[in-house]
Amino acid sequence: MATATKPEPTRRDFLYLATGAVGAVGAAFAAWPFIDQMNPTSAVLALASIEVDITSIQLGQQVVFKWRGHPLFVRRRTPKEIAEARAVPVSELIDPVARNANLPDSAPATDANREFKPEWLVLVGVCTHLGCTPTVSTPQSPQGDYGGWLCHCHGSQYDVAGRVRKGPAPQNLAVPPYSFTSDTKIKVG
Amino acid sequence: MAGHSTYVPASGFERWLDSRLPIMRLMHDTMTTFPTPRNLNIWYTFGGILTFCLAVQIVTGIVLAMHYVPSADMAFNSVEGRIMREVNYGWLIRYIHSNGASMFFLAVYIHMFRGLYYGSYKAPREVIWILGVLIYLLMMATAFFGYVLPWGQMSFWGATVITSLFSALDQVIPHLGSAITSWLWGGFAVGDATLNRFFSLHYLLPFVIAGVVGLHIWALHVPGNNNPLGIDVKGPQDTLPFHPYYTVKDAFYLSLFLILFAAFVFFAPNFFGNPDNAIQANPLVTPQDIVPEWYLLPFYAMLRSIPQKLIGVLVLVGALVTLVFVPWLDTSKVRSCRFRPLMKQCFWLLVLDCVMLGYVGAQSADAALSLGGMQLPLVWLARLGTAYYYGFFWLIMPIVGLIETPKALPESIAKAVLGAKAKA
Numbered sequence: 021m022a023t024a025t026k027p028e029p030t031r032r033d034f035l036y037l038a039t040g041a042v043g044a045v046g047a048a049f050a051a052w053p054f055i056d057q058m059n060p061t062s063a064v065l066a067l068a069s070i071e072v073d074i075t076s077i078q079l080g081q082q083v084v085f086k087w088r089g090h091p092l093f094v095r096r097r098t099p100k101e102i103a104e105a106r107a108v109p110v111s112e113l114i115d116p117v118a119r120n121a122n123l124p125d126s127a128p129a130t131d132a133n134r135e136f137k138p139e140w141l142v143l144v145g146v147c148t149h150l151g152c153t154p155t156v157s158t159p160q161s162p163q164g165d166y167g168g169w170l171c172h173c174h175g176s177q178y179d180v181a182g183r184v185r186k187g188p189a190p191q192n193l194a195v196p197p198y199s200f201t202s203d204t205k206i207k208v209g
Numbered sequence: 210m211a212g213h214s215t216y217v218p219a220s221g222f223e224r225w226l227d228s229r230l231p232i233m234r235l236m237h238d239t240m241t242t243f244p245t246p247r248n249l250n251i252w253y254t255f256g257g258i259l260t261f262c263l264a265v266q267i268v269t270g271i272v273l274a275m276h277y278v279p280s281a282d283m284a285f286n287s288v289e290g291r292i293m294r295e296v297n298y299g300w301l302i303r304y305i306h307s308n309g310a311s312m313f314f315l316a317v318y319i320h321m322f323r324g325l326y327y328g329s330y331k332a333p334r335e336v337i338w339i340l341g342v343l344i345y346l347l348m349m350a351t352a353f354f355g356y357v358l359p360w361g362q363m364s365f366w367g368a369t370v371i372t373s374l375f376s377a378l379d380q381v382i383p384h385l386g387s388a389i390t391s392w393l394w395g396g397f398a399v400g401d402a403t404l405n406r407f408f409s410l411h412y413l414l415p416f417v418i419a420g421v422v423g424l425h426i427w428a429l430h431v432p433g434n435n436n437p438l439g440i441d442v443k444g445p446q447d448t449l450p451f452h453p454y455y456t457v458k459d460a461f462y463l464s465l466f467l468i469l470f471a472a473f474v475f476f477a478p479n480f481f482g483n484p485d486n487a488i489q490a491n492p493l494v495t496p497q498d499i500v501p502e503w504y505l506l507p508f509y510a511m512l513r514s515i516p517q518k519l520i521g522v523l524v525l526v527g528a529l530v531t532l533v534f535v536p537w538l539d540t541s542k543v544r545s546c547r548f549r550p551l552m553k554q555c556f557w558l559l560v561l562d563c564v565m566l567g568y569v570g571a572q573s574a575d576a577a578l579s580l581g582g583m584q585l586p587l588v589w590l591a592r593l594g595t596a597y598y599y600g601f602f603w604l605i606m607p608i609v610g611l612i613e614t615p616k617a618l619p620e621s622i623a624k625a626v627l628g629a630k631a632k633a
């Protein structure tokens with residue numbers, strides 16, 4: 021069609037456009053079930069909470085449980101470790117927020133905001149870099165320079181409150197939603 | 210080349226078929242008479258070798274899938290117990306498949322460096338190159354999914370680290386990255402659902418690769434092969450029919466390649482493997498050193514060289530995406546490095562650089578090299594290597610092309626190969 025002037029839009033142009041638009045919206049709706057099926061199933065979501073007994077955990081020891089397929093760290097800190105963690109000013113931290121699911125998002129990463137009871141630190145044992153499990157530091161076998169955890173995968177370090185002190189990890193180890201159901205039991209999730 | 214068919218149906222049946230489905234014509238024109246530069250060397254046999262590798266992976270993979278069970282409880286035992294000990298020749302088929310992946314990558318790296326050296330990505334072959342990069346990415350995805358299937362420690366933690374790369378997006382849009390990782394995992398962590406879908410994708414992708422290989426070869430057959438001189442074919446005196454000249458040459462080098470392949474399968478079947486993968490996956494304990502398969506090490510070194518998560522991930526992705534732009538980054542009018550004295554040196558430095566990055570990627574994150582009492586943390590080597598990799602493509606390629614004086618090009622392929630008396 022060799023026309024010099026721009027033709028007026030016709031009824032046919034309108035029908036083409038309308039059909040195309042309806043088709044595109046329909047295709048998007050049809051695609052959604054195929055995308056959403058990959059998300060966690062209802063059965064997976066239902067298995068989301070556990071209760072653990074912490075009676076046998078010794079002072080200075082960490083015990084690892086399994087929660088939502090991830091390691092869950094429960095560490096009973098010594099008075100020295102608590103004092104060390106409390107002495108760090110928030111301004112020195114890479115990630116200044118608490119990352120505590122039990123507190124508002126904006127809570128600062130002071131040591132007190134990282135636990136309910138100073139002696140008990142409960143953390144998701146997933147390095148916030150790429151998901152490895154960091155290795156716990158003990159006086160017998162120190163890991164890194166901050167007394168907390170060292171991730172062997174790419175060298176991130178965490179302090180005794182599980183706060184990131186050396187990258188590449190961008191965030192503090194997460195504190196999961198949990199509560200003490202008695203003096204010796206905690207419920208996570 | 211494209212368009213000039215020399216096929217003559219030999220029988221009544223072939224004539225009948227040719228006017229209905231000209232498949233014999235297609236085979237004849239692409240694999241028998243196809244005019245091919247007469248000076249192709251050993252490095253041009255790797256295309257054929259790669260096609261063979263793909264076929265080997267598909268055949269052995271289909272057999273493995275007959276015995277493999279994609280479930281977190283059963284996968285490890287179905288591989289290490291059933292396939293390796295009980296299925297007749299299961300050990301052989303598995304070792305061909307696992308070493309086959311390494312041989313496939315060895316061949317693809319040679320093939321890609323060949324393309325870089327002879328300028329095979331330059332006009333009019335840009336689309337061939339880009340399809341090649343796509344195949345390479347699909348191969349990496351396929352091999353990654355496959356490596357997860359035996360459900361060893363390295364399978365599990367490799368899967369965790371690689372899928373967690375997406376969580377870096379949290380630093381761009383909060384929660385986007387975490388939403389993507391849990392969508393990929395089908396759970397809160399890598400687990401049963403992840404293994405199942407990775408098996409499905411591992412089965413699918415090789416067939417997608419086969420499709421893209423088809424496009425790659427179709428695109429190749431429009432301009433025809435480049436060659437070690439990098440100059441255009443001027444006429445029939447510069448070419449030979451593909452069959453028998455190159456069918457035989459390809460078959461000869463394929464045989465040599467298969468000797469190497471067989472040497473690994475029979476004498477060092479676990480050479481490329483990681484001993485941690487002979488331990489069943491344990492979601493609570495990360496192995497001391499997480500190392501990917503050798504063919505991903507240079508990129509892993511780049512990731513680790515950056516102490517910031519998002520930037521590290523971008524550097525890794527950028528290194529791959531860079532390859533797509535190569536046809537437009539090179540400003541030289543001359544294709545082959547044979548006639549580019551400066552580029553030739555930069556090219557070999559790039560090869561060395563990739564080997565060095567691979568070495569660094571295999572060491573632990575805090576390793577250091579001691580040089581006469583001095584401790585050089587390897588992470589600095591990785592940074593240097595990453596800088597050269599990016600520098601090669603984004604600075605050296607455009608600048609050297611402008612400032613370098615290339616050597617004189619021969620008049621024609623025939624003259625260069627057959628001597629001065631040949632027809633130009």
Ligand code: HEM
Nearest residue numbers: 266267270271273274277303307310352355356358359415
């Ligand atoms: C592009 C082609 C392919 C590549 C690069 C590839 C790569 C791999 C790799 C690296 C592994 C892990 C090997 C090990 O550690 O044992 C693997 C395992 C596996 N692959 Fe493939 N593969 C390919 C094609 C296929 C196809 C087409 C199928 C099925 C139709 C398949 C089925 C399997 C199965 C069942 C396993 C688990 C058993 C095992 O670990 O040995 N693969 N693949």
Ligand code: FES
Nearest residue numbers: 147149150171174
């Ligand atoms: S996963 Fe811990 S530092 Fe990378």
